[in-house]
Amino acid sequence: MIVSLKADANPAEVLRALVSRGLWVTQVEKSASGEPRHYVIASYSAATSVEDLASIDGVSGVTTSKVEHPRVSAQGPTVDVSGVVVGGVKPAFMVGPCSVESEAHVREIAERIAPLGVAFLRGGAYKPRTSPYAFQGHGEPALGWLKRAAEATGMKVVTEALSEADVPAVAELADLVQIGSRNMQNYALLKAVGRSGRPVLLKRGMSATMDEWLHSGEYLLAGGARGVIFCERGIRSFDDATRNLLDLGAVALLAHVHKLPVIVDPSHGAGRRDLIVPLGRAALAAGAAGLMIETHADPPTALSDGPQAIPLAEITAVLRELRAAIPRPTSNGGAS
Amino acid sequence: MIVSLKADANPAEVLRALVSRGLWVTQVEKSASGEPRHYVIASYSAATSVEDLASIDGVSGVTTSKVEHPRVSAQGPTVDVSGVVVGGVKPAFMVGPCSVESEAHVREIAERIAPLGVAFLRGGAYKPRTSPYAFQGHGEPALGWLKRAAEATGMKVVTEALSEADVPAVAELADLVQIGSRNMQNYALLKAVGRSGRPVLLKRGMSATMDEWLHSGEYLLAGGARGVIFCERGIRSFDDATRNLLDLGAVALLAHVHKLPVIVDPSHGAGRRDLIVPLGRAALAAGAAGLMIETHADPPTALSDGPQAIPLAEITAVLRELRAAIPRPTSNGGAS
Amino acid sequence: MIVSLKADANPAEVLRALVSRGLWVTQVEKSASGEPRHYVIASYSAATSVEDLASIDGVSGVTTSKVEHPRVSAQGPTVDVSGVVVGGVKPAFMVGPCSVESEAHVREIAERIAPLGVAFLRGGAYKPRTSPYAFQGHGEPALGWLKRAAEATGMKVVTEALSEADVPAVAELADLVQIGSRNMQNYALLKAVGRSGRPVLLKRGMSATMDEWLHSGEYLLAGGARGVIFCERGIRSFDDATRNLLDLGAVALLAHVHKLPVIVDPSHGAGRRDLIVPLGRAALAAGAAGLMIETHADPPTALSDGPQAIPLAEITAVLRELRAAIPRPTSNGGAS
Amino acid sequence: MIVSLKADANPAEVLRALVSRGLWVTQVEKSASGEPRHYVIASYSAATSVEDLASIDGVSGVTTSKVEHPRVSAQGPTVDVSGVVVGGVKPAFMVGPCSVESEAHVREIAERIAPLGVAFLRGGAYKPRTSPYAFQGHGEPALGWLKRAAEATGMKVVTEALSEADVPAVAELADLVQIGSRNMQNYALLKAVGRSGRPVLLKRGMSATMDEWLHSGEYLLAGGARGVIFCERGIRSFDDATRNLLDLGAVALLAHVHKLPVIVDPSHGAGRRDLIVPLGRAALAAGAAGLMIETHADPPTALSDGPQAIPLAEITAVLRELRAAIPRPTSNGGAS
Secondary structure (H helix, E strand, C coil): CCEEEEECCCEEEEEEEHHHHCCEEEEEEECCCCCCCCEEEEEEECCCCCCHHHCCCCCCECCCCCCCCHHHHHHHHEEECHHHHHECCCEEEEEEEECCCCHHHHHHHHHHHHHHHEEEEEEECCCCCCCCCCCCCCCCHHHHHHHHHHHHHEHHHHHHCHHHHHHHHHHCCCEEEEHHHHHHCCHHHHHHHHHCCCCEEECCCCCCCCHHHHHHHHHHHHCCCCCCEEECCCCCCCCCCCCEEEEHHHHHHHHHHHCCEECCCCCHCCCCCCHHHHHHHHHHHHCEEEEEEEECCCCHHCCCCCCCCCCCCHHHHHHHHHCCCCCCCCCCCCCC | CCEEEECCHHHHHHHHHHHCCCCCCEEEECCCCCCCCCEEEEECCCCHHHHHHHCCCCCCEECCCCCCCHHHHHHHHCCCEEEEEEECCCCCCCCCCCCCHHHHHHHHHHHHHHHCCCEEECCCCCCCCCCCCCCCCCCCCHHHHHHHHHHHHCEHHHHEECHHHHHHHHHHCCEEECCCCHCCCCHHHHHHHHHHCEEEEEECCCCCCCCHHHHHHHHEEECCCCEEEEEECCCCCCCCCCCCEEEHHHHHHHHCCCCEEEEEHHHHCCHHHHHHHHHHHHHHHCCCCCEEEECCCCHHCCCCCCHEEEHHHHHHHHHHHHHCCCCCCCCCCECC | EEEEECCCHHHHHHHHHHHHCCCCCCEEEECCCCCCCCEEECCCCCCHHHHHHHHHCCCCEEEEECCHHHHHHHHHHCCEEEEECCCCCCEEEEEEEEEECHHHHHHHHHHHHHHHCCCEECCCCCCCCCCCCCCCCCCCCHHHHHCCCCCCHHHEEEEEECCCCHHHHHHHHCCEEEEEEHHHHHHHHHHHHHHHHHEEECCCCCCCCCHHHHHHHHHHHHHHHCEEEEEECCCCCCCCCCCCCCCCHHHHHHHHHHHHHEEECCCHCCCHHHHHHHHHHHHHHHCCEEEEHHHHHHHHHHHHHCCHCEHHHHHHHHHHHHHHHCCCCCCCCCCC | CEEEECCCHHHHHHHHHHCCCCEEEEEEEECCCCCCEEECCCCCCCCHHHHHCCCEEEEEEEECCCCCCHHHHHCCCCEEEECCEECCCCCEEEECCCCCCCCCHHHHHHHHHHHCCCCEEEECCCCCCCCCCCCCCCHHHHHHHHHHHHHHCEEEEEECCCCCHHHHHHHHHHCCCEEHHHHHHCCHHHHHHHHCCCCEEEEEECCCCCHHHHHHHHHHHHHHHCCEEEEEEECCCCHHHHHHEHHHCCCCCHHHHHCCCEEEHHHHHHHCCHHHHHHHHHHHHHHCCEEEEECCCHHHCCCCCHHHHEEHHHHHHHHHHCCCCCCCCCCCCCEC
């Protein structure tokens, strides 16, 4: 954003007015050619409108780059998924196994979690795996198992589409089609999923910027998707102390500045089940519209990602903790 | 960590027992020389003891690297700072200006925040600035202004030491000596501050790993510091959508796995005041022992970091929001 | 890799023997259960065989993780692309426009570069663009323009496949099928391209590890690709001083340790044409098997990435500089 | 940089003129207030002057941010270190042990390398180590050993200052004072070293941006340093395939755009001796003014960083390879 000054403006006063709005300002110097001074504002803030800045005394004009994701900007904070509103006052929980391993297994999970108020049953029929020799998912049959388990228990289905060729089958059965991290910029897939008309859960790429993520959402909406829900699942970092680096600043930015619905996946974000509760609570506090959590009847035998799955026997307790209010600190600071 | 198997062990059973403890396992193959199989466990978990793993049926031995930060590991979750316990049930708030700009300014802030239950008055007398031509802080006089304002209002002082030469002056007046991000691996400074005996607030370096951070804490304790409180303030990332990337996974790891006190600085973490409340609440939910927040009577005139400072007139409301319990989600998931 | 010691081994002697081979060693401590000591070797080195390490006095066994990309490991340093060997003593140059904009334009380029010894004509018919509203390439017609230009001038064609649906058309006309960075882990596309049987140029993902990159190559070879040539084009970094961060350490590792052919794309790596020559020369010095360079008859009018394209009028000079031997330093160091 | 347009300018023509100079352009839209259009140019290029851009037809003015490192910008490409010019046509080699372990050891190395045309003897008397319990260097005695070995063999001394307190002793004996990566933003140390007046070798911080690095150089020059030589030694990355990530794009940028002398340290950059030759040659090709290389009479017994040290017995061969011209590719591309 560029704020231009009138010839008789008091630059210090304009600077003051801009910083008072929480904007970081880079002052650009007067050139030899006698132009008026300019200020470049590096940080974007939805709370500040162009009209507001143009009204500052001494400002002659405000210019901005064209927003290139108009449909995403216009979407708003909620998405309706087969009658369930994501992004409203109640957090949406999306729970299930990493992979759909058998009809009995996904059914057992569904029956356990549905009574706990979990609205979405998640599970992978097609699994993106780093090695071509790792388990790739049970494919189309698993879609059927997932759908029947969800219908029998009154839940909605969220599952990933990996290949353009699978989109019709996935879109027919899924209430919410997931795009995985590795495919966030697989534009052919985004277009194919968009054409299906389904709402989409768009996971962030391993090193995607906010801008790239929003643009991928725009591909979906421009293609015909009925809504886009973003999903933060941890980005790549230099430290292997956790599996990924959960970026809750991005969640706060999406929720509070861009006013968009964002789900957080603390299972992948930390890669270890003992941090799912604190990070899940932190995500909700940061503004997440819900959580995606992996569970398994017997994690050690899981065909993928066992160490981060919550044992099914513990899922009731975990959901209870995630929903518990964070204790209100007393008013005397750290004084003992 | 390496788990060795007995010659007659059932590897699948051992694998199962390890994953059931939430450990990620890399199986290492049998070599030509006829050795028993081994399992390498990549992830560290405080919840799993060597004794526990050694007791698994089929395991012949468990070997681990020597912990090289024994004093940090032994410290425990609380540090007493001049009678104020950091890391207990009540979050510690550390509030004040980025730079101590004048005696009147810091006194005005102190008088406003002390009644709000803020235990620590923060403020920079010595400021590390990227440019040698930027304001470098008022130095020793500012230490006195800070101390008198804190004493008059019953707060403790936390302020940064930048130079070995300044350590005696800082340590005499500060209750808690801060090491800034740029100096996290300035070992000469860590040794000098350690020798002062004061408890220390150790900010994480811009791209420090957890392991390096813990080792820097060890320098302080080995040197004589009475306690180390860690401070996450955002790390460097590839995305400039926020000023830094607040790593709340590291906070959860320190708090819940390493059982160490960690303060979070959402002012630097996001660099924009409109995200301080959601990220501050998220930090507390993740396990932070407290928050460090910048405030200023008139942010646009601040000598440093104005855009991220909370206007003093709003600090009461911000602290109230940070302390408010996060609303308890109702039990029917995202259903409308 | 784990090196186990005999009960009577001298650990210091074994350590010495390992470090003398250039290996970084983490010593793992003896456990309570009376096991022999172990050494974990973190760094991999192709120059060190398991047999060699097992022969060290005092070593009872050496165990390693199973290599999960056996086909990539077995491929070797050269790939034959329609009769042109990539990875031999002569660097392969792949030159052409970012997008194939018209038949006349690509033909003009081909006629200019073919006499310069450029073996491959590059050009995008399908373009992955961050925004859905940016130019997406001329598609199938552009494939024909590219092919005819290459055939008329005796060059081979390298062009990108973006969608599974386009693979048959691309594979029919391209001598070398390119997988772009955003699709490095688009496994459905990798499988489809593998099935075509063509050799593949696999660009590295924006934040792909060496291990992930090799595994994606394995997908291609397991699927049927006749060979994989890797392509480093810069990774994501925290600094925007250059468009991307060209990782020539990865190039040296692929070329000298893994013995695989790797092409470097300095146009994307730096994003500015004034660094293409120094970085192209550096890439060849690091072990690159060739270079991919963008050119355009009139960069300012290019439909994509103009600022990094070499003007066609300068391509002769640029190729001459890239091929010029780096001047031999004289022997008296920096003495003037 | 902001380029403003005249009211009657043809924006497409101006855009064309800017891109033809290799600049990436972000077009900023006209605002409601009737201001003329602007163009923001994101990339900096020394090859393009403000005057040149202002002369483009249709441009009414060009404004830029004030350069905040004027002394660094004014320094130029060479620094004289006790009579040895760094940055001239002949590469400067800085060779020696990681730590100065004994007078005999450093003397043996000096006698071996001096006849090979190595101008600088390097070696650490004070060592920054992640753990407080690791070997910290022999300190002041080691400075004397280093100095005598250099004087006896006609070399110059480069060694690191770690603490403000050690600066006088280091500056008295060193011809070139090194600032290590961990201290690149230790401003108290930069000021102290600057005051000594010595030329300085400034290693880049683990995640320092180009801008921060240049500003740290400005601290040195503003403080009184006689010259600053930059040193790239690898930055932090997400991949542990190499110890650090050597950023030769930054080297090319410093050498060819900023016209500053930069030394490359491939020993730390890769962390493995088998990549030192290819990366050292690549560094020279990218524009490095010289190389810093670690050697040791017996690497397995080195007190620090043995695996990356070149055995002294091989240093003659390594230097010969580093100086050898890179073979000139023949003109028929990759054709076999």
